[in-house]
Amino acid sequence: MTDEHDDVTTGEDPTKAILSESGLNSKHLCDYVVNVATGCRHGCKFCYVPSTPNIRTRPDMLKEEADVDNGQKEWGNYVLYRDGLGEKLDDHVGRKRTWRETERGQGVVGVSFSTDCYMDGRAGKITRNVVDALTGHEKYTRVLTRNPILALQDLDVFQAGGEYVTIGSSIPCMDSGQVGAIEPSAPAPELRLKGLKEFNDHGVQTFVSMSPTYPTQDKAALREQLERVAECDPAVVFHEPINPRGANFEMTVEAAREAGEVELAEELDALRNRERWVEYATNHLRWVQEIGRELELPVHLWPDKQLIKHVDEETARWMQSWRDRQSPEEFAERELPVESPPASPCSVSY
Numbered sequence: 001m002t003d004e005h006d007d008v009t010t011g012e013d014p015t016k017a018i019l020s021e022s023g024l025n026s027k028h029l030c031d032y033v034v035n036v037a038t039g040c041r042h043g044c045k046f047c048y049v050p051s052t053p054n055i056r057t058r059p060d061m062l063k064e065e066a067d068v069d070n071g072q073k074e075w076g077n078y079v080l081y082r083d084g085l086g087e088k089l090d091d092h093v094g095r096k097r098t099w100r101e102t103e104r105g106q107g108v109v110g111v112s113f114s115t116d117c118y119m120d121g122r123a124g125k126i127t128r129n130v131v132d133a134l135t136g137h138e139k140y141t142r143v144l145t146r147n148p149i150l151a152l153q154d155l156d157v158f159q160a161g162g163e164y165v166t167i168g169s170s171i172p173c174m175d176s177g178q179v180g181a182i183e184p185s186a187p188a189p190e191l192r193l194k195g196l197k198e199f200n201d202h203g204v205q206t207f208v209s210m211s212p213t214y215p216t217q218d219k220a221a222l223r224e225q226l227e228r229v230a231e232c233d234p235a236v237v238f239h240e241p242i243n244p245r246g247a248n249f250e251m252t253v254e255a256a257r258e259a260g261e262v263e264l265a266e267e268l269d270a271l272r273n274r275e276r277w278v279e280y281a282t283n284h285l286r287w288v289q290e291i292g293r294e295l296e297l298p299v300h301l302w303p304d305k306q307l308i309k310h311v312d313e314e315t316a317r318w319m320q321s322w323r324d325r326q327s328p329e330e331f332a333e334r335e336l337p338v339e340s341p342p343a344s345p346c347s348v349s350y
């Protein structure tokens with residue numbers, strides 16, 4: 001069926017799996033994930049999810065449940081909800097005898113990393129029950145959404161979850177025009193920040209993912225962004241630059257151009273040149289570390305493995321030490337790093 005408010009086709013997801021182990025522990029995020037839906041109405045242009053097996057290998061299911069002809073091309077135009085997931089999860093976690101707890105993932109459950117769990121009211125209703133079920137079983141729960149304003153409707157559940165829950169948002173850039181060009185249906189960055197601030201003001205732990213920062217941002221813009229991010233007192237600020245080899249990079253450039261964000265389109269396009277990408281990515285990582293230290297923010301960098309192959313030895317050692325380093329986030333049973341972050345090398349310019 002088509003939602004009465006827009007052109008998004010909706011249905012029910014017949015997936016049986018309830019809780020899946022996740023590789024996102026490599027980024028210090030979680031050991032498990034649950035997704036409240038298949039498909040995402042935000043339709044971000046750079047989204048990696050449509051190129052994952054969950055979409056690529058299920059054309060029959062997508063056709064049958066939501067009349068989708070091409071799950072990748074139609075990304076953003078269909079959502080299959082997993083109604084009743086919270087109740088199933090409650091039962092599943094109650095019976096589960098073993099729990100995976102890696103040093104980086106800490107047994108945390110990520111909700112939802114392949115869709116936005118507060119993209120709309122129906123997804124939010126499922127998420128409410130999911131958070132309630134997980135925290136009720138004292139499982140650490142990491143909620144990621146671009147719509148924390150809508151999530152505030154469940155503030156009571158988050159407050160009841162206490163130390164077992166944190167909520168965060170992706171805030172790649174504070175320029176709403178640029179963000180809106182490549183995340184066409186997601187709430188503006190100001191609203192994301194406002195929602196997180198409200199959560200923090202009401203005693204709920206927050207985190208921010210500056211992922212990916214745009215090549216149009218210079219050091220002053222990153223400083224301004226980090227000063228704004230500090231307003232929600234996040235337990236950690238993750239950061240990564242954009243990766244021009246991502247499956248949907250071409251679509252991202254096109255979307256920026258079509259939206260009239262010419263500078264963004266040109267700067268993104270220029271990243272196809274490897275030296276330009278290395279310069280931008282290295283400088284952004286370095287600047288975020290430096291500004292984070294000045295503002296006393298708990299920053300954690302995510303340097304790309306491929307990037308490390310193309311920088312000098314000193315810079316490679318610095319990036320690798322970030323990949324090896326524990327996150328500074330006080331959440332779950334994590335032992336925080338005792339040493340200061342590695343010193344950053346000088347500015348890169350080719």
Ligand code: SF4
Pocket residue numbers: 040041042043044046047048049113114115116146186
């Ligand atoms: S909100 Fe997340 S899952 Fe949804 S389209 Fe954007 S990047 Fe993809």
